[in-house]
Amino acid sequence: MINLYGLKISPFTAKVRSYLQYKSISYKEIFVTMLEQYNFIKKKTGTMYIPVVSLDDGEVLQDSSAIIDHFEEENKSNLVTPSGPKQKLASALLEVYGDEWMVPFSCLHYRWNYPENYDYILPEFGRMAFRFAPKSIKYWIGNKLSMRFRSLMPKLGLTAEICEAVEQRHEMLLSLLNEHFQQHEYLLGDRPCLGDFALFGPLYAHLYLDPAPGKLMKDKAPYLASWVEKMADHPKSSGDFVANDEIPKMIERLLKIIIEDSIPLLLESARRVDDWAENNPNEKKLPGALSGMNFTLLDKKSTRVVATAPVWKLQRVLDCLKLNESTTSELLGIVGGSELLAYKQRARVVRKNNKVVLC
Ligand SMILES: N[C@@H](CCC(=O)N[C@@H](CS)C(=O)NCC(=O)O)C(=O)O
Known part of the structure; x- marks a missing residue:
């Protein structure tokens, strides 16, 4: 059986976990402690990034997209890449947006600029150092460990003005996707595509589980919240991608935002x-x-x-x-x-x- 090294608070782990469940690939999830990060992740991959998957033959993969590519090549049933060129492109655009825009913009902002998240998120970080310590110790150490991520915000251009714009965009996304999921099971129809897993990562690990943005999503976009819950618990296809390589209206509008x-x-x-x-x-x-x-x-x-x-x-x-x-x-x-x-x-x-x- 393969091992998935990851964390509940990590969007890229959520992306891969949901994908493995969808493909019915058996895996054992290993909670990444700091010790594991240095003794296993760094040694085997040369990086400190998660998620990491170790295969039965000892091969170790890092990067959510590379992991998904590996299993798509190996297991051709229920492929997550649509065969239609437009839907394939839409799925790829949704992936790059989830991975490279939502994570460094919406996720960082909504997690670290809302102190009401700290009582949940800091002990979660602290668990990586002292898994079984009392909450106050985990909070204290989590505060120190999370500085690495919080200190990224100025480097990534997250000024107060940009954060306001991030919120406007996020609320627009909540509304578009809420309307979309009133009619469709997944982003491109009744079957999840790569874009579903990539958007799910940030929309679950930060923007649903973190208390402040989680409340916003549940209040403003209940259909989107239901999709997040479905993706978090063994998603299954109930049909196919939309016929004739068409792109659903709300997704077309989302693609405009992604491109812009x-x-x-x-x-x-x-x-x-x-x-x-x-x-x-x-x-x-x-x-x-x-x-x-x-x-x-x-x-x-x-x-x-x-x-x-x-x-x-x-x-x-x-x-x-x-x-x-x-x-x-x-x-x-x-x-x-x-x-x-x-x-x-x-x-x-x-x-x-x-x-x-x-x-
Ligand atoms: N491109 C990578 C990104 C992975 C990534 O950024 N993982 C975060 C956690 S969600 C991480 O390990 N960060 C550790 C660090 O920045 O030191 C992927 O798709 O897997």
């Missing part, structure tokens, strides 16, 4: 990687971060570091565009994706030994 908010930022990161590769022709290894860039969210401006790893996730979207250019361009025309269509990647990246490097 996250794609300029990710494309700028990809251009920086292209430039870096040209200036460093003999290097394969990429720096984890490049110097800062400006970005805009609903007319509010800020600056953030450029992370290089998300370029691999964006590349998954770019690869979908190549599969059927006329059909995918049609969808991008509707949702405002001209910048994405115009971009020509100069430096392709791959994942090697659990890190994103140049090809």
Whole structure:
């Protein structure tokens, strides 16, 4: 049986856990203590990231998308990638948005800027150090351990103005998805796609379980909350993706938001990687971060570091565009994706030994 090393508070663990359940892949979940992080995760993957899956033959995988790709290749029943080019692209856009926008924007803001979450979240962090200690000790140590994440906010451009814009966007997303789930079981019909698992990760581990955003979701978007509960407990398909490669109306509107908010930022990161590769022709290894860039969210401006790893996730979207250019361009025309269509990647990246490097 495979082992899933993860945490309840981790969105990427939630994404993989729900996927494994959907595919009926037996797994044992191992709670990651700090000891485990150093003695197993770091040793085996060379990184400190979770989730990590260890396979029966001893192979160890990190990165939620790489883990899902592995099992999709191995187990072709109930594939989570739709075969229609438009739905495939929509699913990939939903994935990059969940992984690379919702986590560093909505998740960080709603978890750390609402002190009413602390009584729940700090002891959860503390459990990684002292699993069976009294709550007050876990709270105290959790406060220290979580500083690593809280201190990321200024680096990622989360100013007070940007956080206001994040809230506006989140409430819009709650309303769109609430309306969508009154009519559909999953994002693209009666069967979950990769995008369902990727949105579920942040929408469950932070935005449903953390008390402040959780209350907001349950009050304002009860149908969305029911989808989250279904995804958290062995999701099953009750049919197929919507017929004729169509994109449901509310998802089309969500794709517009995804393109407007996250794609300029990710494309700028990809251009920086292209430039870096040209200036460093003999290097394969990429720096984890490049110097800062400006970005805009609903007319509010800020600056953030450029992370290089998300370029691999964006590349998954770019690869979908190549599969059927006329059909995918049609969808991008509707949702405002001209910048994405115009971009020509100069430096392709791959994942090697659990890190994103140049090809
Ligand atoms: N791209 C990775 C991201 C994984 C990730 O950021 N995991 C977080 C927890 S949800 C983590 O391990 N952070 C540890 C750290 O930043 O040191 C994936 O898709 O799995």
